[in-house]
Amino acid sequence: xxxxVVAKARDIAPGSSQIVEVGGREIGVFNVAGDYYALANRCPxxxxxxxxxxxxxxxxxxxxxxxxxERKGEFLRCPFHGWEFEIRTGQSxxxxxxxxxxxxxxxxxxxxxxxxxxxVAESFPVxxxxxxxxxxx
Amino acid sequence: MxxxxxxxxxxxxxxxxxxxxxxxxxxxxxxxxxxxxRYIDRAGFNLxxxxxxxxxxVRDDWRxxxxxxxxxxxxxxxxxxxxxxxxxxxxxxxxxxxxxNEDMGAEFCKAINAWVAKEWLDREPRxxxxxxxxxxxxxxxxxxxxxxxxxxxxxxxxxxxxxxxPLGRRIYWPIYEACERHGLSLAVHAGSTYRNPPTAAGWxxxxxxxxxxxxxxxxxxxxxxxxxxxxQKFPGLKLVCMxxxxxxxxxxxxxxxxxxxxxRTEVPWLDRVPAEIIREHVRLTLQPVDAPRDPxxxxxxxxxxxxxxxxxxxxxxxxxxxxxxxxxPEGLSPELLRKIAIDNPRAAFPRLATVxxxxxxxxx
Numbered sequence: 152x153x154x155x156v157v158a159k160a161r162d163i164a165p166g167s168s169q170i171v172e173v174g175g176r177e178i179g180v181f182n183v184a185g186d187y188y189a190l191a192n193r194c195p196x197x198x199x200x201x202x203x204x205x206x207x208x209x210x211x212x213x214x215x216x217x218x219x220x221e222r223k224g225e226f227l228r229c230p231f232h233g234w235e236f237e238i239r240t241g242q243s244x245x246x247x248x249x250x251x252x253x254x255x256x257x258x259x260x261x262x263x264x265x266x267x268x269x270x271v272a273e274s275f276p277v278x279x280x281x282x283x284x285x286x287x288x
Numbered sequence: 289m290x291x292x293x294x295x296x297x298x299x300x301x302x303x304x305x306x307x308x309x310x311x312x313x314x315x316x317x318x319x320x321x322x323x324x325x326r327y328i329d330r331a332g333f334n335l336x337x338x339x340x341x342x343x344x345x346v347r348d349d350w351r352x353x354x355x356x357x358x359x360x361x362x363x364x365x366x367x368x369x370x371x372x373x374x375x376x377x378x379x380x381x382x383x384x385x386x387x388x389n390e391d392m393g394a395e396f397c398k399a400i401n402a403w404v405a406k407e408w409l410d411r412e413p414r415x416x417x418x419x420x421x422x423x424x425x426x427x428x429x430x431x432x433x434x435x436x437x438x439x440x441x442x443x444x445x446x447x448x449x450x451x452x453x454p455l456g457r458r459i460y461w462p463i464y465e466a467c468e469r470h471g472l473s474l475a476v477h478a479g480s481t482y483r484n485p486p487t488a489a490g491w492x493x494x495x496x497x498x499x500x501x502x503x504x505x506x507x508x509x510x511x512x513x514x515x516x517x518x519x520q521k522f523p524g525l526k527l528v529c530m531x532x533x534x535x536x537x538x539x540x541x542x543x544x545x546x547x548x549x550x551x552r553t554e555v556p557w558l559d560r561v562p563a564e565i566i567r568e569h570v571r572l573t574l575q576p577v578d579a580p581r582d583p584x585x586x587x588x589x590x591x592x593x594x595x596x597x598x599x600x601x602x603x604x605x606x607x608x609x610x611x612x613x614x615x616x617p618e619g620l621s622p623e624l625l626r627k628i629a630i631d632n633p634r635a636a637f638p639r640l641a642t643v644x645x646x647x648x649x650x651x652x
Contacts, residue, residue: 212556
């Protein structure tokens with residue numbers, strides 16, 4: 152496993168995401184209410200750039216013509232076919248048992264600890280006073 | 289060739305009203321007078337779906353002929369007795385369904401239901417029937433259901449699969465509420481009132497197209513029921529597709545279920561994969577069987593449907609789909625045949641509980 156410093160934490164605000172490249176592979180980093188999650192930018196259904204889809208909630212209902220949206224910001228909707236994935240788990244909402252997008256371990260680390268290494272910072276310098284998103288692959 | 293087991297229930301037997309004059313005694317003075325003085329009693333009121341001389345409309349050996357029994361005697365001799373049936377459910381698809389005058393339509397339905405009760409149900413204890421309603425005005429349809437529901441020999445409400453609007457729409461829900469409340473199944477039969485073209489792309493040139501494409505109307509029906517949330521609103525409702533064919537069902541299950549994953553947020557009450565909902569709520573009559581005769585192919589279709597509860601026995605009498613007395617296809621397991629012929633009809637039409645079960649636990 153190698154630790155990859157992929158982004159400044161403050162660049163990915165709650166409710167937003169950033170697609171980063173790690174070792175030639177695209178990964179979406181999401182900030183869900185202050186917690187960070189990393190998912191492969193590849194839909195397990197048909198290979199679309201999943202992480203470019205809408206970050207949204209879950210449409211639920213208590214019966215015909217009753218609508219509500221819950222868990223806002225916790226789901227990702229694939230831009231190809233609209234399949235929904237839970238950002239926290241990578242699981243498909245409709246088929247949680249057999250459909251899951253690959254997840255990566257993600258941490259927030261202070262620059263202070265990172266400057267000592269070992270890590271790979273591919274695109275920008277690490278400063279002691281910043282916090283960084285670190286992905287282990 | 290006889291049915292291989294005793295006590296089957298034939299879920300789709302057709303009655304045909306010989307002429308409008310037959311119904312006049314069951315109508316109010318006003319409507320009887322209207323029909324006679326406007327010469328409406330001379331009209332045939334046959335739906336164009338079944339041209340009288342077409343071989344599909346009446347099987348050759350079931351046609352009226354010198355020496356042949358007629359009416360109830362024919363039904364007994366052709367279907368009930370040789371089939372050793374416990375029961376048969378009669379449906380009267382009648383031109384009145386297509387009337388634009390909904391009061392006249394409702395009066396026809398009332399007369400036809402009364403005629404069915406008196407001329408058929410009263411005279412043959414094995415017979416059951418569906419309640420004919422005029423769907424254009426759901427409130428009048430519910431009135432007719434309420435009028436007939438006390439008679440437990442009515443086991444379903446009958447609608448044509450193509451009417452004014454898709455049947456899943458909320459305007460029709462009072463009919464389904466009444467069905468659920470009275471334990472009546474909803475029997476939706478092939479056929480159209482021709483308010484809309486029988487193909488989704490417009491009017492076809494030939495009756496053959498209309499007939500071949502009936503199955504697509506049932507796909508429309510089920511998709512509409514799913515999307516509108518009819519099964520969520522009325523969890524006790526049993527939808528039985530009559531004369532729909534069923535060999536299209538596997539691909540339909542796959543398509544609705546796969547598509548649901550991408551579009552479910554528009555209809556969030558559809559909270560389970562459609563295949564599960566269809567397997568729980570939708571039943572289809574056996575005849576016409578469209579599959580090739582090779583039992584391996586037919587068994588594969590049943591395997592793909594993955595629900596042995598779905599198909600209910602029907603002969604579709606007097607339409608000609610098979611020879612002899614046995615409408616059950618060859619090569620199915622005895623367990624599946626028994627489900628299709630006996631258990632599934634009784635589950636699909638809960639009011640069949642009053643039909644005597646066969647005495648013997650005969651195996652096929």
